[in-house]
Amino acid sequence: MSQSNKPAAPTGRVLNIQRYCSHDGPGIRTNVFLKGCSLRCKWCGNPESIRKNPELSYDPRTCTGKKACGLCLQPPFPDGAFYVVEGEDDKVRVNWDLAGDCDDATVALCPTGALSMFGKTMTVDEVLDEVEKDSSFYRNSGGGMTLSGGECLLQPDFSAALLAGAHERGFNTAIETACNVPWSFVEKVLPHVDTVLHDHKLTIPERHKKWTGVGNERILANFKKAYETFPDIDFIARTPLIPGVNADEEHIRAVLAFIRPHKNVIDYELLPYHRFGLGKYEHLGKVYELDDYKTPSDEVVQRLQAIIDEAFGRIAEAAGAR
Amino acid sequence: MSTDIGQSSSPKRIAINVGAGFVPGINAAVMGAALAAGKLGWELVGIRDGFDGLLHPERYPDGGLLSLGPRLIDNLDPAGAGVLGQSSRVDPFHVRTVDADGMVEEVDMSDALLQRLKVEEIDALISVFGGQGLSILYKLQRKGLNAVCIPRAIENDVAATLVSFGFNSALSFTIEMLDKARQSAQSARKIAVVEVLGAQAGWLALQAGIAACADAVLIPEIPCDLQALAASLKQRVTGRRPYGLVVVAEGAKLVETAQARADKPAEHALKASLSPLATGEASEHVIQRSGQAAETVANRLQLLIAEETFPLVLGPWTRGGVATAVDRQLGLAYGAGAIRALNAGNSGVMVAFVPPDIKFVPLAQAINKVRTVPADSEFIQTARSLGICLGREQS
Numbered sequence: 001m002s003q004s005n006k007p008a009a010p011t012g013r014v015l016n017i018q019r020y021c022s023h024d025g026p027g028i029r030t031n032v033f034l035k036g037c038s039l040r041c042k043w044c045g046n047p048e049s050i051r052k053n054p055e056l057s058y059d060p061r062t063c064t065g066k067k068a069c070g071l072c073l074q075p076p077f078p079d080g081a082f083y084v085v086e087g088e089d090d091k092v093r094v095n096w097d098l099a100g101d102c103d104d105a106t107v108a109l110c111p112t113g114a115l116s117m118f119g120k121t122m123t124v125d126e127v128l129d130e131v132e133k134d135s136s137f138y139r140n141s142g143g144g145m146t147l148s149g150g151e152c153l154l155q156p157d158f159s160a161a162l163l164a165g166a167h168e169r170g171f172n173t174a175i176e177t178a179c180n181v182p183w184s185f186v187e188k189v190l191p192h193v194d195t196v197l198h199d200h201k202l203t204i205p206e207r208h209k210k211w212t213g214v215g216n217e218r219i220l221a222n223f224k225k226a227y228e229t230f231p232d233i234d235f236i237a238r239t240p241l242i243p244g245v246n247a248d249e250e251h252i253r254a255v256l257a258f259i260r261p262h263k264n265v266i267d268y269e270l271l272p273y274h275r276f277g278l279g280k281y282e283h284l285g286k287v288y289e290l291d292d293y294k295t296p297s298d299e300v301v302q303r304l305q306a307i308i309d310e311a312f313g314r315i316a317e318a319a320g321a322r
Numbered sequence: 323m324s325t326d327i328g329q330s331s332s333p334k335r336i337a338i339n340v341g342a343g344f345v346p347g348i349n350a351a352v353m354g355a356a357l358a359a360g361k362l363g364w365e366l367v368g369i370r371d372g373f374d375g376l377l378h379p380e381r382y383p384d385g386g387l388l389s390l391g392p393r394l395i396d397n398l399d400p401a402g403a404g405v406l407g408q409s410s411r412v413d414p415f416h417v418r419t420v421d422a423d424g425m426v427e428e429v430d431m432s433d434a435l436l437q438r439l440k441v442e443e444i445d446a447l448i449s450v451f452g453g454q455g456l457s458i459l460y461k462l463q464r465k466g467l468n469a470v471c472i473p474r475a476i477e478n479d480v481a482a483t484l485v486s487f488g489f490n491s492a493l494s495f496t497i498e499m500l501d502k503a504r505q506s507a508q509s510a511r512k513i514a515v516v517e518v519l520g521a522q523a524g525w526l527a528l529q530a531g532i533a534a535c536a537d538a539v540l541i542p543e544i545p546c547d548l549q550a551l552a553a554s555l556k557q558r559v560t561g562r563r564p565y566g567l568v569v570v571a572e573g574a575k576l577v578e579t580a581q582a583r584a585d586k587p588a589e590h591a592l593k594a595s596l597s598p599l600a601t602g603e604a605s606e607h608v609i610q611r612s613g614q615a616a617e618t619v620a621n622r623l624q625l626l627i628a629e630e631t632f633p634l635v636l637g638p639w640t641r642g643g644v645a646t647a648v649d650r651q652l653g654l655a656y657g658a659g660a661i662r663a664l665n666a667g668n669s670g671v672m673v674a675f676v677p678p679d680i681k682f683v684p685l686a687q688a689i690n691k692v693r694t695v696p697a698d699s700e701f702i703q704t705a706r707s708l709g710i711c712l713g714r715e716q717s
Contacts, residue, residue: 038425040418051428080460083690085522087543095690097415097457154425182423213418213426 012158014122015049015150017130020137025174025195027143030131032162035119037150038180040213041201042289043242045277049150054119056102057283058094063114065090072115077106096285118284124161132169144172144194153177156185163192179222180214186222187229195234197269198223202246203254211245220258227262235265241304242273247296252304256311268308272296334362336664337376337439338390338448338657339369341455342412345474345488347645347653350400351450354657356390362665366390367444372409376438377417377431387442400654401644412451413458436467446669448660450474452486456672460685463670470663471672471685472656476641479523481691482683483674487656490648492519492640493529499636500534504567512630513537513559513566515623517616519640520571523694526640527571528701531710537566538711540619542573543695546713548619552626554711559629566629570615572637576622577714613637655680 013035021031036052037044044050048057066073067090072082081099082092092114107115131145138144145166152159152175163173174195179186190196200223202208205215227235237259241247252270259265273295281288338355340348352368359366368388369375375386388394388406398405411418414435416428439447446468449459452475463469475486496518507514520526524541531539537558540546551568559566616633624631645653652675659673659680671682695702705712 038423038427040426080457080686080690085692085694087694093690095457097413097454097461098689100415180425214420214424218424 009123009125010158010161011121011123012127012155012162013052013054013119014127015046015119017127019134021146024146024148024176024197025144026172027141028134028137029143029146029172029174030134031146031148032127032131032152034147034149034152034155034159036154037178038154038214039151039178041240042211043240043245043273043293045274046150047277047281047284047286047288048118052154054104054117055284056094056096056099056107057116057118058092058285059114059116059283060091060093061114062112063091064112066092069111071109071111076109078102094285099285124158124165127162128165128169131166131171135169135171138171142172144174146174146176146197148176151178151181153179153181153185153189156181156188159189160192163189167192179219179226181222183222183225186226190226190230190233193230193233195236196226197236197238198226200237200239200251200255200258203251223258224262227259227264231264233264235259235262237265237268238271239268240271240273241296241301242290243294243296243300245293247273247300247304249304249307252307256308260311267312270301270305270308272301334359334364334445334664335443336364336366336446336448336661337369337387337442337444338366338406338450338660339372339375339412340406340408341449341451341453341474342372342408342410343476344403344408344641345450345476346403346491346641346643347401347488347649348403348450348474349398349405350645350650350653351472351474351487351657352390352405353395353398353400354654354659355448355661356395356657357654358658358661360392360395362661364661367442368406371407372412373414373435374409376435376442377414379438400650403645412455415458415461432462432465436462436465439467446470446664448472448657448664450487452480452488456480456685456689460670460689463685468664468669469685470660470669470682471688472660473672473674473688476526477520477523478525479520479693480672480688481693482672482688483693484677485652485675487649487652488645489525490652491643491646493526493533494646495640495643496526496530496636497533499639500530500536500567500569503634504534504536504565507565507567507632510630510632511564512632513555513568513620513623513627515568515570515616515620515631515633517570517572517613517633517635517637519636521573522692524571524574525693525695525701527569527574528695528699528705531569532701532705532708534567534569535708536569536710538568538713539705540568540570540574540615540713541695542571542575543697544712544714545575545577546619547577547715548622548626550715551711551713552623555623555627555629558709558711559627564629568619568623568631570619572613572615574615574619574713576618 015033015035018031021029037050066084078101084090166173172194176197178199208216356366368390370386379386414432415430417431419429448470450472459469459471473480473483473486474488476488476492478486478489480486503514503516518527527539527541613635616635620631620633656673663682668682670685672688674681674683
């Protein structure tokens with residue numbers, strides 16, 4: 001076969017590659033965040049991952065203003081995309097409705113880096129070469145590569161190729177998913193995965209729709225089918241714990257009732273809600289809808305964690321350790 | 323769908339819609355446009371819930387369009403706001419949808435919107451919009467839509483018009499609440515620090531503060547030196563008058579010295595809890611989150627003076643209620659003005675009140691500007707003449 005007839009390696013939309021992670025699968029890991037999500041969780045901590053295509057980001061802290069620079073106020077930047085308000089503060093402001101035509105080439109003209117793009121297209125080898133830089137850590141810790149997002153299953157061909165490639169290079173593989181995708185996407189990716197970290201956000205379909213944009217019927221069906229179809233994969237359920245939304249005993253017990261019959265669901269983790277993503281919303285010109293929500297108290301987290309520990313038979317271990 | 327909307331004998335079919343967020347008295351603008359259109363023999367139809375009535379007609383028994391004929395208009399309450407409903411999102415370029423695979427995404431439906439207007443034989447659109455809505459209307463106009471904007475803004479920050487629809491109702495309500503806050507402060511012998519709307523412009527805080535005879539008014543345009551504010555309050559709050567009223571716009575800024583910051587680690591913690599973007603240049607602490615301004619100022623002020631302070635936040639309360647006489651008149655005038663603009667062949671314009679006239683300003687001149695309080699504003703001078711501290715010593 002000639003070189004030109006070889007099928008092109010799949011490319012994907014990558015948001016970020018984050019090294020030295022330790023909470024998203026076994027050992028020390030490199031997390032690869034992919035662009036695009038099929039949910040719209042109001043508490044999302046990674047708003048820059050939601051849209052599938054690259055998008056503009058603006059950090060006013062590094063903008064030097066109209067007098068010192070002002071480059072973005074003229075062509076080739078889109079007409080009306082940037083402006084300055086009269087007054088002492090001459091930092092540029094963004095008209096997010098008119099700035100949609102900005103691309104890598106235009107934002108590269110910003111000399112201070114105040115303008116940048118979230119996301120870029122990469123090949124499988126480009127990603128894996130970056131991941132390979134920490135291969136010695138993976139070997140010593142049992143770690144590897146975790147695909148996250150966004151929703152990594154939204155790019156099934158790219159994700160499958162990345163995970164298969166990681167296995168070929170000897171890395172452990174994991175994915176973080178909410179599984180709101182067609183089953184055909186799931187079954188394409190999961191054969192290349194060692195650990196699946198999957199979200200149980202809300203139990204009641206109507207409430208799931210209210211807080212994430214869609215009901216959870218298909219998500220739960222995918223989870224159940226995945227547990228049964230891939231018995232050798234370790235599944236770890238997770239819940240982003242948000243007071244007033246799902247930080248209640250009823251939800252935790254409902255999730256436990258769903259996962260406990262399946263022996264390959266090896267754990268259930270609580271992820272206390274945080275507000276770390278707030279600044280990113282402002283960089284994207286988006287409104288953070290959970291502005292008034294607070295992190296759950298230690299008492300609430302411990303009480304709910306105790307229910308999980310009991311269900312997984314860890315109470316005795318904890319008592320013994322004391 | 324761009325057509326010559328100018329003076330012609332043929333009757334026109336005009337649509338009207340309203341942007342996101344409640345503003346008292348929107349019915350008045352609808353009535354103004356309907357009455358003026360009827361006088362020309364034109365038909366006015368209302369689009370329900372922003373653009374939803376056009377984009378999702380299947381959701382509405384009447385197809386999403388409401389005929390605004392004489393019978394309905396005669397029975398409409400001009401002080402109300404509900405005739406066309408509300409939508410939390412009014413952006414046809416990013417319509418949140420769930421596709422056939424059950425996945426959420428934002429879809430550009432602007433072409434579908436223009437097509438629907440064409441199918442409905444609508445010649446032009448009047449939008450009661452403010453803020454982001456102006457940019458959206460500008461984009462639609464660039465795609466060929468005959469559009470006229472009626473400016474609405476609780477904070478009166480839309481450029482190129484002296485006053486936006488809705489501001490006066492918000493102002494009246496804010497004054498009423500400030501009066502009550504002052505009475506509460508008087509009985510408690512404390513200083514009430516009241517946060518009012520105004521992320522970028524301080525019109526509401528300044529005008530309401532003057533009307534309520536506040537002791538101090540902090541607006542985004544004048545970064546506040548807390549030491550100067552404390553010194554002013556020490557003079558005004560005395561044994562004979564042991565209470566005070568400080569009005570803070572939600573976008574107020576504080577100027578801090580490096581020493582002051584170093585002396586107050588607790589305040590660093592507060593700052594750290596805010597967005598990284600909340601810290602501006604030149605040692606200005608920009609309070610950008612609604613509901614935080616009053617608490618921040620009250621807490622810091624209490625460290626500098628003997629009196630106790632207590633924060634209050636008006637916030638979204640300001641948006642409700644019924645329209646004032648001024649907004650009813652303004653709504654009717656803007657509605658009629660929008661029809662006059664179309665009849666005169668104008669498109670892509672915003673109706674503006676430039677005393678003593680109603681004028682038509684190109685949308686391009688209204689977007690990307692914020693109508694802030696200028697340093698030489700008559701209201702600034704009035705406040706200073708009344709002894710109201712504006713957070714910084716007069717230079």
